[in-house]
Amino acid sequence: MRWVRLKAVARKEVIHIIRDVRSLGIVVIMPVVLVLFFGYGVSLDLKHLPIYVYDREASEQSQALLKRFQSSDYFEIVRVVNNYSELAKALDDGRAKMAFVIPSDFSEKLRAGGTVSVQALVDATDDNTANIIIGYTQALVQVYSNDVQLEWLQRRGQRVQPPPLSVETRTWYNENLESSAFIVPGVLAVVMSVIGAFLTSLTVAREWERGTMEQLISTPVTSLEIMLGKLVPYFLVGLFDAGVCVVLAIFWFQVPFRGTVMALLISSALFLIALLCLGFFISVVTKNQLAASQIALVATFLPAFLLSGFLFAIEQMPQFVQLVTRILPARYYVSSLKMIFLKGTPVAMLYPQLVPLAIFALVLATLATRIFQKRLV
Amino acid sequence: MNIAAQAAIMLAGLSKSFPGVHAVERLSFEVYPGEIFGLVGPDGAGKTTTLRMLAGVMPPDRGTATVAGFDVGRDPEGAKHHLSYMPQRFGLYEDLTVDENIRFYADLFGVNKAERELRSGQLLRAAGMSEFRGRWAGKLSGGMKQKLGLICALIHRPKVILLDEPTTGVDPVSRRDFWRILYELTAEGVAILTSTAYLDEAERCHRVALLHQGRLLFCDTPAHLKARLGKGVLAVTSPEPRRVREQLQNAEGISSLVLTGDGVHIVVDDVARRMAEFQARLKQAQVPFDQIQRVTPTIEDLFVDAVSGGKVRR
Ligand SMILES: Nc1ncnc2c1ncn2[C@@H]1O[C@H](COP(=O)(O)OP(=O)(O)OP(=O)(O)O)[C@@H](O)[C@H]1O
Ligand SMILES: [Mg+2]
Numbered sequence: 001m002r003w004v005r006l007k008a009v010a011r012k013e014v015i016h017i018i019r020d021v022r023s024l025g026i027v028v029i030m031p032v033v034l035v036l037f038f039g040y041g042v043s044l045d046l047k048h049l050p051i052y053v054y055d056r057e058a059s060e061q062s063q064a065l066l067k068r069f070q071s072s073d074y075f076e077i078v079r080v081v082n083n084y085s086e087l088a089k090a091l092d093d094g095r096a097k098m099a100f101v102i103p104s105d106f107s108e109k110l111r112a113g114g115t116v117s118v119q120a121l122v123d124a125t126d127d128n129t130a131n132i133i134i135g136y137t138q139a140l141v142q143v144y145s146n147d148v149q150l151e152w153l154q155r156r157g158q159r160v161q162p163p164p165l166s167v168e169t170r171t172w173y174n175e176n177l178e179s180s181a182f183i184v185p186g187v188l189a190v191v192m193s194v195i196g197a198f199l200t201s202l203t204v205a206r207e208w209e210r211g212t213m214e215q216l217i218s219t220p221v222t223s224l225e226i227m228l229g230k231l232v233p234y235f236l237v238g239l240f241d242a243g244v245c246v247v248l249a250i251f252w253f254q255v256p257f258r259g260t261v262m263a264l265l266i267s268s269a270l271f272l273i274a275l276l277c278l279g280f281f282i283s284v285v286t287k288n289q290l291a292a293s294q295i296a297l298v299a300t301f302l303p304a305f306l307l308s309g310f311l312f313a314i315e316q317m318p319q320f321v322q323l324v325t326r327i328l329p330a331r332y333y334v335s336s337l338k339m340i341f342l343k344g345t346p347v348a349m350l351y352p353q354l355v356p357l358a359i360f361a362l363v364l365a366t367l368a369t370r371i372f373q374k375r376l377v
Numbered sequence: 378m379n380i381a382a383q384a385a386i387m388l389a390g391l392s393k394s395f396p397g398v399h400a401v402e403r404l405s406f407e408v409y410p411g412e413i414f415g416l417v418g419p420d421g422a423g424k425t426t427t428l429r430m431l432a433g434v435m436p437p438d439r440g441t442a443t444v445a446g447f448d449v450g451r452d453p454e455g456a457k458h459h460l461s462y463m464p465q466r467f468g469l470y471e472d473l474t475v476d477e478n479i480r481f482y483a484d485l486f487g488v489n490k491a492e493r494e495l496r497s498g499q500l501l502r503a504a505g506m507s508e509f510r511g512r513w514a515g516k517l518s519g520g521m522k523q524k525l526g527l528i529c530a531l532i533h534r535p536k537v538i539l540l541d542e543p544t545t546g547v548d549p550v551s552r553r554d555f556w557r558i559l560y561e562l563t564a565e566g567v568a569i570l571t572s573t574a575y576l577d578e579a580e581r582c583h584r585v586a587l588l589h590q591g592r593l594l595f596c597d598t599p600a601h602l603k604a605r606l607g608k609g610v611l612a613v614t615s616p617e618p619r620r621v622r623e624q625l626q627n628a629e630g631i632s633s634l635v636l637t638g639d640g641v642h643i644v645v646d647d648v649a650r651r652m653a654e655f656q657a658r659l660k661q662a663q664v665p666f667d668q669i670q671r672v673t674p675t676i677e678d679l680f681v682d683a684v685s686g687g688k689v690r691r
Contacts, residue, residue, distance in 0.1 A: 008484030012470065012477075019472045215468030215526075218432040219485040220457045374453070376435045377395070 009229025185337030186310025196275030258344030385568030471515025520551025
């Protein structure tokens with residue numbers, strides 16, 4: 001292996017990246033866009049959901065209940081109306097996610113110690129959101145109801161005992177259930193897949209398509225020099241982009257980072273090597289940019305999105321799909337990132353993730369070095 | 378042993394088949410240092426396949442080929458330091474500038490910076506391209522692209538140069554530059570093997586090999602080949618060459634006939650006798666023609682004659 005030749009191939013590859021608007025866009029803009037997109041847009045947190053209220057009683061008591069809604073982070077009372085048709089319209093055109101109705105005999109029934117029903121009309125076009133809204137609403141109403149009960153008993157001079165049992169949920173590692181904390185590892189895996197496999201899957205195929213490969217392989221450059229020269233620039237770009245994503249996540253979205261930079265670097269490097277070699281392998285085999293890019297997307301980008309535990313929890317997938325995720329590097333990468341970010345797991349404890357990643361990297365690198373021949377037929 | 382007399386390229390029974398086609402069949406010839414050797418043949422004759430095998434980018438099926446002393450079948454990488462190959466299709470990077478392409482190839486061949494600058498300066502001047510160093514290769518004209526290809530191929534002073542139809546689609550001026558550079562190289566003892574579609578270009582080679590369906594028809598100097606033809610060639614100049622052909626193609630004593638720009642070339646068995654016959658025949662059929670005269674045969678005449686079997690129709 002000659003350093004000059006490797007450097008020549010790498011320099012040429014960098015020029016290709018810089019001079020092609022699309023690859024430059026993917027390298028420079030895509031990571032930022034994806035982090036922002038998922039950080040804001042696909043946020044799984046439901047906060048400040050717009051609700052409409054129809055308070056048919058407008059008493060001190062009904063106001064007290066509404067205040068609970070208003071002061072929670074989850075809801076935002078955008079309007080108080082005084083008929084059903086306005087509620088219906090607001091739900092129809094999506095201005096309200098929920099309409100909340102308090103009956104006219106609200107305080108009267110409560111005073112009498114009876115049961116009173118409040119009505120919540122929920123927009124269930126997105127059933128996931130609807131379930132969360134219902135959950136939040138029930139919780140708020142339940143808490144209020146307990147308080148009313150306590151007060152009622154106290155007024156009657158009874159010795160007040162706190163409820164005998166209560167479930168206190170604490171979500172560990174991600175105390176505020178901020179979904180951006182879950183999102184960032186996934187975004188990293190997606191960004192790396194695009195840089196690592198998608199972009200590299202084009203490099204060799206492009207040379208075949210444009211006819212530059214024939215001349216290249218008639219020179220003394222070795223196949224290993226071609227491979228490394230092509231992959232090293234993407235390796236550096238991939239790590240750089242990972243850094244951009246992490247910095248954005250930590251400083252913009254305040255995602256907690258409890259681990260070490262070393263752990264992050266090692267797992268990212270292993271994942272990236274596996275992807276680069278896979279992209280190179282695909283490119284060599286197909287010799288066609290379109291086919292190569294599609295195979296690369298299906299083999300890396302989609303799994304990173306759907307099967308890595310990024311958007312959907314692996315434990316909730318069907319058994320068969322769970323098995324499939326075991327052969328996907330993205331799964332181990334996302335899981336290692338979650339541990340590094342949220343738990344601060346040190347490198348030494350990450351072997352269940354790092355060992356499979358290292359195996360993928362090794363196997364794919366071996367395959368990639370074997371597959372490329374300086375031969376036409 | 379006399380080094381100069383040792384062949385730079387040597388083929389012995391070289392063969393290559395693809396499914397359903399013998400692209401190259403038992404090809405044998407030698408190219409010596411300081412020689413420009415032309416591979417001539419119609420589409421699909423096997424020129425590209427031959428050059429690819431010699432360049433070490435396609436393994437031969439049978440036979441051997443030695444380039445700069447290395448057997449390309451056994452050690453395809455060995456000769457690569459000493460040869461350069463310009464594929465039929467433009468093989469450089471269109472989004473790299475002229476200088477960047479040159480530097481890339483210089484680096485691959487281990488040419489140092491001082492040598493690269495000296496050599497590329499000379500070559501760019503010789504090619505009339507000094508002012509285009511910063512231009513993207515993709516933005517060059519066809520002729521300039523080919524000249525850039527040649528410059529990249531020459532940057533490391535190879536002993537053997539393999540060119541596949543290098544001047545196809547190249548303007549006459551660039552073509553002249555191209556050939557001038559090739560002739561200069563022969564003075565340095567470089568062996569050049571070039572395929573060509575232009576028969577007039579084949580005549581500029583020191584020796585040519587005529588290739589047809591993967592087989593070697595003849596291999597000799599252009600002058601010897603012409604002498605070998607033995608028969609005579611008549612040139613009929615006419616404003617309507619097609620009608621001349623129509624009228625004469627079935628005439629007696631013809632072994633082959635080709636259209637040229639301003640008439641037809643006819644290879645005949647007996648020049649004096651046929652000239653009179655053709656004149657009479659064309660007059661009778663009222664086909665307009667300016668004159669019929671004996672000409673020295675061109676490679677094209679030879680080639681067409683060889684391909685059509687060289688049999689005189691009786
Ligand atoms: N990779 C290949 N796979 C299958 N057949 C091939 C391949 N390369 C060449 N051939 C066939 O081999 C024969 C010789 O082709 P070759 O390209 O060597 O001819 P050529 O003389 O260079 O022609 P041209 O003037 O068109 O460039 C043709 O019949 C061609 O179709
Ligand atoms: Mg060809």
